[in-house]
Amino acid sequence: MPFLIRTIIWCxxxxxxxxxxxxxxxxxxxxxxxxxxxxxxxxxxxNVYELDTIVTRKLTTGEHYFNISNCPSGALHTVxxxxxxxxxxxxxxxxxxxxxxxxxxxCIKENSL
Amino acid sequence: xxxxxxxxxxxxxxxxxxxxxxxxxxxxxxxxKGSSRFSKxxxxxxxxxxxxxxxxxxADNHERFRAIGSKWxxxxxxxxxxxxxFNSFMNLKFSIFEGELHEDSNYNHNNLFWFQxxxxxxxxxxxxxxxxxxxxxxxxxxxxxxxxxxxTGVHGSTIDVGSVQDYVVGLNLITGPNPEDNIYIERKSKPxxxxxxxxxxxxxxxxxxxxxxxxxxxxxxMGFIHGVVIETEDLYLLHRYxxxxxxxxxxxxxxxxxxxxxxxxxxxxxxxxxxxxxxKIFMNPYNTDEKEYAVEFIYKIxxxxxxxxxxxxxxxxQKEFVYLDLIYxxxxxxxxxxxxxxxxxxxxxxSILPKEEKTTVGKLSEIFWDAGxxxxxxxxxxxxxxxNSSKALEVLAKLTREHPVPGIxxxxxxxxxxxxxAFSKFxxxxxxxxxxxxxxxxxxIISLKNYCTKMIEALKNNNIPFTIHxxxxxxxxxxxxxxxMFGDNVKKWKKVRNSLLSMPxxxxxxxxxxxxxxxxxxxxxNEDLIV
Numbered sequence: 001m002p003f004l005i006r007t008i009i010w011c012x013x014x015x016x017x018x019x020x021x022x023x024x025x026x027x028x029x030x031x032x033x034x035x036x037x038x039x040x041x042x043x044x045x046x047n048v049y050e051l052d053t054i055v056t057r058k059l060t061t062g063e064h065y066f067n068i069s070n071c072p073s074g075a076l077h078t079v080x081x082x083x084x085x086x087x088x089x090x091x092x093x094x095x096x097x098x099x100x101x102x103x104x105x106x107c108i109k110e111n112s113l
Numbered sequence: 114x115x116x117x118x119x120x121x122x123x124x125x126x127x128x129x130x131x132x133x134x135x136x137x138x139x140x141x142x143x144x145x146k147g148s149s150r151f152s153k154x155x156x157x158x159x160x161x162x163x164x165x166x167x168x169x170x171x172a173d174n175h176e177r178f179r180a181i182g183s184k185w186x187x188x189x190x191x192x193x194x195x196x197x198x199f200n201s202f203m204n205l206k207f208s209i210f211e212g213e214l215h216e217d218s219n220y221n222h223n224n225l226f227w228f229q230x231x232x233x234x235x236x237x238x239x240x241x242x243x244x245x246x247x248x249x250x251x252x253x254x255x256x257x258x259x260x261x262x263x264x265t266g267v268h269g270s271t272i273d274v275g276s277v278q279d280y281v282v283g284l285n286l287i288t289g290p291n292p293e294d295n296i297y298i299e300r301k302s303k304p305x306x307x308x309x310x311x312x313x314x315x316x317x318x319x320x321x322x323x324x325x326x327x328x329x330x331x332x333x334x335m336g337f338i339h340g341v342v343i344e345t346e347d348l349y350l351l352h353r354y355x356x357x358x359x360x361x362x363x364x365x366x367x368x369x370x371x372x373x374x375x376x377x378x379x380x381x382x383x384x385x386x387x388x389x390x391x392x393k394i395f396m397n398p399y400n401t402d403e404k405e406y407a408v409e410f411i412y413k414i415x416x417x418x419x420x421x422x423x424x425x426x427x428x429x430x431q432k433e434f435v436y437l438d439l440i441y442x443x444x445x446x447x448x449x450x451x452x453x454x455x456x457x458x459x460x461x462x463x464s465i466l467p468k469e470e471k472t473t474v475g476k477l478s479e480i481f482w483d484a485g486x487x488x489x490x491x492x493x494x495x496x497x498x499x500x501n502s503s504k505a506l507e508v509l510a511k512l513t514r515e516h517p518v519p520g521i522x523x524x525x526x527x528x529x530x531x532x533x534x535a536f537s538k539f540x541x542x543x544x545x546x547x548x549x550x551x552x553x554x555x556x557x558i559i560s561l562k563n564y565c566t567k568m569i570e571a572l573k574n575n576n577i578p579f580t581i582h583x584x585x586x587x588x589x590x591x592x593x594x595x596x597x598m599f600g601d602n603v604k605k606w607k608k609v610r611n612s613l614l615s616m617p618x619x620x621x622x623x624x625x626x627x628x629x630x631x632x633x634x635x636x637x638x639n640e641d642l643i644v
Contacts, residue, residue: 028428028482029235029239029478030239031233031235031236031239034183034201034202034233036125036139036141036181036184036199038126038130038133039487040130040487040488040489041487041488042487044128044487044488045128045183045184045256045487072146109201109202109204109233109236110144110202110204111144111204111205111206112204112232112233112236112239112240113239
């Protein structure tokens with residue numbers, strides 16, 4: 001019985017830690033950077049970059065932000081931000097020092113602006 | 114310098130997964146970087162040289178070379194097994210200035226633009242809107258490249274405009290590796306650009322109506338389309354409303370396109386007696402009890418700056434609407450029904466198409482916005498003379514009830530094209546299309562190929578002249594199909610192909626689609642002289 005309870009607790013914890021939602025921001029009138037892929041989702045035909053990392057804030061870091069340097073057009077078409085319970089928990093227990101970042105983004109196509 | 118990345122591949126597929134098809138090499142060309150010292154014109158000419166180099170490499174290896182854009186076609190028209198060239202990053206844009214017009218040109222230079230092949234409809238619209246201009250029409254969505262659109266005849270339902278190729282006034286084709294193979298073609302009867310200007314593109318100039326019309330819908334086989342000169346018009350707005358109207362009334366309008374005495378009764382608008390810019394009928398072939406069809410009326414109105422204050426931003430509405438492109442509508446209906454295809458079809462018999470009845474007003478690019486569905490799909494599309502619209506619809510719907518497949522019908526209407534191989538060949542062509550989701554052979558449903566064969570047979574048996582959309586699913590191997598559809602125009606098209614491409618280049622620019630349809634067969638020499 002204790003084993004069963006432990007298993008249930010662990011499963012619930014894993015489930016909660018992985019429970020997530022995502023929000024996608026997309027410009028209405030920009031041309032996405034294309035790609036020839038075999039995707040079947042909303043990103044079919046889009047060149048999608050994914051970033052999944054944990055950022056550690058150092059004492060010297062002020063308002064932190066990411067540099068996205070692989071958009072030749074210098075502009076973003078789509079950003080999808082995914083939030084997980086695990087990520088929120090990590091942020092809380094490290095007092096904001098560590099942040100789990102999980103984003104997908106698509107650049108604006110070069111020469112289309 | 115333009116650079117080409119060459120990837121070895123085993124297979125390639127269309128956006129809607131109508132393959133996969135075998136492939137050896139996938140080539141992606143990118144232009145000289147934006148920060149370089151090259152002018153735009155120099156970048157364009159540099160890209161032409163790169164393409165000629167790639168064509169030579171294909172020819173030297175006795176391999177075929179095929180340009181692709183956004184791979185929206187569902188037939189295998191974009192495929193070749195050797196070298197496929199992804200040209201979407203070749204997207205330079207040029208305005209045309211007064212001094213660049215031909216002396217006999219009647220075009221307004223402000224309306225002319227030269228677009229490199231890989232420009233997609235969405236970015237073209239944005240570029241034009243920034244200059245107060247608009248495309249005259251587009252397909253139901255905006256992801257196709259301009260070269261892809263004209264090669265396959267992409268159309269909307271703009272009754273009095275036509276298809277995308279119908280506002281093209283000049284074509285820059287690369288038909289081989291030699292300097293004289295970089296050609297610019299325009300109609301002799303409607304010249305657009307002068308020789309001095311065209312020489313800056315290092316092109317050989319051809320002014321000939323027959324050659325231009327044949328090259329216009331070239332099926333990817335008249336050489337590499339490097340650039341397209343199009344005629345645009347001043348920005349306008351589209352007033353869109355979808356409502357259900359009596360079946361017979363909808364079909365009578367389709368058969369006559371006579372809107373003189375018709376009042377669509379759209380709230381807060383008076384379009385009585387006006388022929389709409391766009392007229393489209395949606396129809397569920399399985400529910401014969403439904404007394405009404407859903408009809409999309411779009412009227413053209415004068416552009417004014419603050420239309421969003423009056424009607425709201427059309428794009429969020431578009432995201433909620435279901436009557437966008439046909440496949441999207443079907444997906445929205447199907448998602449509420451069981452996933453098992455036979456059950457889904459059974460439930461379609463009692464399904465009623467939803468109501469929408471909300472006005473939207475926006476620019477062409479806003480009304481025909483991003484595609485809502487990019488998954489697996491099939492689509493078959495037949496062109497008939499609009500006077501045969503209701504008859505052909507009944508024939509195809511009856512066939513579909515006898516051999517059910519998971520899809521629904523729509524009818525769109527387009528003005529006749531001057532292109533030799535345009536499927537919009539009738540004075541007004543009604544495109545009857547069935548779109549839906551793919552099924553597999555284990556589901557005890559007729560195969561797509563057999564269904565497509567039966568559609569052709571049904572139209573032939575009922576003596577309804579027809580064409581088929583080049584980019585849609587069909588039984589392209591049906592005996593003598595293309596000759597049946599286009600008659601002597603096939604010979605005219607081949608004659609022009611013979612004149613533009615050497616025999617080795619005809620093979621380089623051939624494809625399985627061309628082989629299946631026998632369009633890659635050269636014209637016999639004696640017939641070449643007669644045509």
